[in-house]
Amino acid sequence: MQHKFSQKRIESIMTSLGGIQPAVAPDFFYTRLKGKMQPAAEKKTIFLLRPAFVTATLAVLFIVNVISLLQTDKAAKPDSTAVYNINSKPATIESFAAAYNMNNTSVYE
């Protein structure tokens, strides 16, 4: 069977790491390392500024606003099906003041 390398070449390959000099870390290694080690707090802030997070937050706020507007609108409309109660009075400023004991009384009385 024929081989790619002769025994002499294999010996040469096997000893090819003789006299090897150690590789040196790239320039600015420490600076890059410090950049990678940025504090977790900073990362958290960056996360909060991510477009996806900002868009999602705004979307949620928009939906909440729409829902609350619809609810308010529904509550403000007079209920045509409701039976009129003769005892119920329309809310006036006077009745509101009376309910909260805010009648116009003077301390001199």
Add this chain to the structure above:
Amino acid sequence: MTEQELLFGLRHGEESAFKELVTRFQDKVFNTALGLLQHHTEAEDIAQEVFIQVYRSIQNFKGESLLSTWIYRITVTKSLDHLRSKKRKKRFGFLSSLFGDNNIPLYEPEDFNHPGVLQEKKEDAAILFKVIDLLPENQRTAFILNKVEDLSYREIAAILNTTESAVDSLLQRAKGNLRKKLNELPP
């Protein structure tokens, strides 16, 4: 700065101590990672991860071994983990190429040239690194630590948490396997 002073500074979060540690070990860590990974950018990434790990877990270092042994151990573990994950991706890449439109493999390994190899031996060293890549993990680690990082049997035994005779055995088997693989290469 002595090792004790360095450790004291690191445990108290002193930046000057960390900078001293990086300056002292960056070449050793990078050279070991480069030998194992055979890729400059990946070796730099792993070297950075090693120092981050050292910074975060310095409180767990009990001083039962030398600081250098502990750092080498982290380097070897991280490099081998990275190689395993790369192999998984390689397998996935092969599958993708099987099912993809073209049959070009996604991960074509390039010849690795270690910057410290003598000019006249570069071609042979590139072939040797190619077959080193085929060795089992423990043999490859022992071989790289011995031949590339020039560590003694005692130092390698401490890093691999084994005996010197076991390291000798690993190196003999590694050399035997390398010769065998070089013989088996087709013409």
